[in-house]
Amino acid sequence: MSGWGMDQRSANQQNIQFNHLSQKDLPTFLQALGIGFSKNTVTEDYQLTREKLGTGINGSVVKVIHRQTGAEGALKIIIKESRNSELEVKLHAYASQCENVVRILDVYENIYRQRPCYLLIMECMPGGELFDRIQNTTQTKITERDAADIMRQIGNAVMFLHRRNIAHRDLKPENLLYSERNFQSLLKLTDFGFAKEVTQKGLETPCFTPYYAAPEVLNEKQRYDMSCDVWSMGVIMYVLLCGYPPFYSDHGFSISPGMKKRIRQGEYTFPDKEWKNISLTAKDLIKRMLTVDVNKRIDIYEFMNSPWVANVREVPSTPLFTSANMMEDPDCYRETQREMESALQTMRVDNKVKIRDVKHSKNRLIERRKQKKMEAGAAPQQK
Numbered sequence: 001m002s003g004w005g006m007d008q009r010s011a012n013q014q015n016i017q018f019n020h021l022s023q024k025d026l027p028t029f030l031q032a033l034g035i036g037f038s039k040n041t042v043t044e045d046y047q048l049t050r051e052k053l054g055t056g057i058n059g060s061v062v063k064v065i066h067r068q069t070g071a072e073g074a075l076k077i078i079i080k081e082s083r084n085s086e087l088e089v090k091l092h093a094y095a096s097q098c099e100n101v102v103r104i105l106d107v108y109e110n111i112y113r114q115r116p117c118y119l120l121i122m123e124c125m126p127g128g129e130l131f132d133r134i135q136n137t138t139q140t141k142i143t144e145r146d147a148a149d150i151m152r153q154i155g156n157a158v159m160f161l162h163r164r165n166i167a168h169r170d171l172k173p174e175n176l177l178y179s180e181r182n183f184q185s186l187l188k189l190t191d192f193g194f195a196k197e198v199t200q201k202g203l204e205t206p207c208f209t210p211y212y213a214a215p216e217v218l219n220e221k222q223r224y225d226m227s228c229d230v231w232s233m234g235v236i237m238y239v240l241l242c243g244y245p246p247f248y249s250d251h252g253f254s255i256s257p258g259m260k261k262r263i264r265q266g267e268y269t270f271p272d273k274e275w276k277n278i279s280l281t282a283k284d285l286i287k288r289m290l291t292v293d294v295n296k297r298i299d300i301y302e303f304m305n306s307p308w309v310a311n312v313r314e315v316p317s318t319p320l321f322t323s324a325n326m327m328e329d330p331d332c333y334r335e336t337q338r339e340m341e342s343a344l345q346t347m348r349v350d351n352k353v354k355i356r357d358v359k360h361s362k363n364r365l366i367e368r369r370k371q372k373k374m375e376a377g378a379a380p381q382q383k
């Protein structure tokens with residue numbers, strides 16, 4: 001059976017619990033979700049093209065064509081020894097039920113360059129990565145309302161996962177892809193290589209349904225994993241609204257208690273040029289997502305219920321500086337990516353988020369921004 005012919009989001013499948021299903025072997029698991037599984041060579045069913053859609057840990061993600069239907073797909077190879085490959089396939093396949101997650105259509109278990117691997121056939125996302133799209137938007141400036149709609153879609157995917165006690169733990173712009181080449185198309189989350197289920201030991205019996213587990217049953221470490229997703233969303237939202245990140249990882253150096261205190265008090269800036277016309281509601285929401293204290297940070301449900309997200313149509317359509325800033329300094333985006341990657345790595349390793357506020361950063365990008373401001377005769381501003 002293949003995922004092409006099935007609507008994976010039928011009502012009864014929405015109710016299949018990951019915890020219950022994950023006990024099953026992979027073929028049974030995938031079958032229950034309407035996803036094809038085969039040990040044959042992938043080329044029997046798909047024609048591989050030379051079109052590279054992106055680069056992953058195990059090489060390129062390439063476009064493929066389904067021989068029977070002519071439909072396009074994207075092939076990703078997951079080497080079995082890398083990460084927890086079966087769990088990655090299961091979590092991604094399970095999350096495919098959400099409309100804001102890239103769908104898996106077929107899975108092949110096979111050998112690639114003498115190494116056992118899984119080959120994932122996903123729906124093809126020709127719209128590409130979120131920030132590439134924003135960077136390349138030349139004709140129209142994205143507006144605050146566009147940003148709210150983008151964040152609502154990301155939130156929808158994250159809420160689907162958190163409701164089922166799954167943390168993604170790798171929320172970054174490269175893992176957010178557009179289904180088509182226009183802004184109206186759906187934005188979807190992908191790459192479940194770091195995702196994990198955060199149910200408590202003892203509750204992981206097949207009859208326990210984690211969907212209904214209240215957040216209080218999760219211990220601090222478990223809540224931390226989900227809360228990190230909200231933190232990452234806060235960083236993405238900040239970058240979406242201005243084109244540069246709020247603060248920078250400290251490349252592994254520990255930070256002084258005084259610095260930690262400042263960060264806890266939310267000492268990062270909303271520089272006037274980009275932020276003065278942005279609504280207070282948006283800035284307030286960012287502050288609540290970028291609260292360093294996990295216990296005070298909002299959760300995904302509060303995010304989704306906040307007026308900025310719940311009433312997207314009422315968000316002002318103020319044009320943003322995002323595309324201009326990203327285009328003006330081509331290194332800026334790459335640097336933002338590197339900084340997010342290092343912050344995510346730090347968050348996954350331990351509970352201490354090592355971050356610096358803009359004022360104290362020695363980061364090249366920030367130095368350049370400060371320099372530019374000095375040249376323009378304006379002192380860096382704090383809010």
Ligand code: ADP
Binds near residue numbers: 128129190
């Ligand atoms: P890895 O887990 O190895 O990092 P990803 O799943 O993140 O691999 O994919 C790497 C890149 O390939 C993505 O950032 C994206 O640019 C591209 N890509 C992944 N999946 C698709 C898809 N379904 N359609 C189009 N491009 C994709």
